[in-house]
Amino acid sequence: MDFWKLMAIVHAKQSILNPMRAEKMTHFVDMLNLSEGSRVVDIGCGKGEFLNRLHEKYGISGVGIDKSPYFIEDCKAAKTKRAPEADIEYLLMDGKDYQPSEQFDLTCCMGASWIWGGIRDTLEALTSMTKPGGLLVLGEPYWLKEPDPEYLVMEGCKREDFHSHRENVLMGDEYGVTCVYTLVSDYMDWDEYEAPHWWAVSEYSDEHPDDPDLPEIWEYLRKSRETYLKHGRDTMNWCLYVYRKPVHPML
Ligand SMILES: C[S@@+](CC[C@H](N)C(=O)[O-])C[C@H]1O[C@@H](n2cnc3c(N)ncnc32)[C@H](O)[C@@H]1O
Incomplete structure (x- = not known):
């Protein structure tokens, strides 16, 4: 079935498409302390929730990029309503094809570093798009412990695709940006992100009993639910990392 349709169904009940609950996102937006009218780019922007929140708090302008036609429609609808x-x-x-003709006050990629093939190339790409003195926000998983080989198979990833929290923080130095803030997820954040997928599919299934994609939707849901409950919940965590691009090169 169409992958973007599947993602739209699974995420139907959520506007923040990452494991950070709404109150913590509010705190995160407050903490960024942007100047009024800052320019922001969010690559893999989902439903545009982060950009809308930044606009409501700081009157930002900018660009949101996503490969999902469903989510881009959601972004436009939310903008019409809220901003x-x-x-x-x-x-x-595709975010990797985006070549801006400007540098931004804040560049962002939350939960889509695969666009450039991982956190390292994401740091490199976002750093080049960020003004000196500007900020980068990366939402990235990190290993809580060494992953069980079964988890890697179930999740379809490799051990080296992700790093430890310490490595993610220190890695900024290699790209000339300093990690200045981290906000990690907890079980409540994760459960508030994962369980609404189960709810959304259950409702969709009732509302669309004739959708020929239903068996595939349920297969996806059962696999991702089992991967999360059997391993992911205790193996992988998530963090919003803020890096600052200095005006003068780091010493
Ligand atoms: C985990 S979601 C995070 C969405 C949003 N950043 C948030 O935190 O609410 C990942 C997003 O990346 C988008 N995406 C996936 N591959 C992409 C690509 N190659 N280029 C742009 N966006 C992509 C998905 O459609 C989805 O909206």
Whole structure:
């Protein structure tokens, strides 16, 4: 079935598409302390929730990019409702093809570092798009413990795809940006992200009994639920990392 349709169904009940609950996102937005009117790019922007929150708090303008036609439609609908006057453009495209003609005050990629093949190339890509003195926000998993080989098979990833929290923090130095803030997830964040997928599919299934994709949707749900409950919940965590690009090169 169409992958983007599957993702839209699974995430139907959520506007934040990562394991950080709404109150902590509010705290995170407050903590960024942006200047009024800052320019922001969010690559893999999901439903545009982060950009809308930044606009509501700081009057930002900017660009949101996502490869899902469903989520870009959600972004446009949310903008019409919450920020009709805002200078925020939503682009349906592959994030790795985005070549901006400007540098931003804040660049962001939460939960989509695979766009560039991992956190290292994401740091490199975002650093080049960030003004000196600007911020980078990366939402990235990290290993809580060495992953069970069964988990790697179930999740379809490799041990080296992700790093420890310490490595993610220190890695910024290699790209000339300093990690200045971290906000990690807890069980409540994870459960508030994962369980609504189960709820959304259960409702969708009742509302669309004739959808020929239903068996595939349920197969996906059961596999991801088991992967999370059997291993993921105690193996992998998530963090919003803020890195700062200095005006003068780091010593
Ligand atoms: C885990 S979700 C996070 C969404 C959003 N950043 C948030 O935290 O709410 C990952 C997002 O990346 C998008 N995505 C996946 N591959 C992409 C690509 N190659 N280019 C742009 N966006 C992509 C997905 O459609 C999805 O919206």
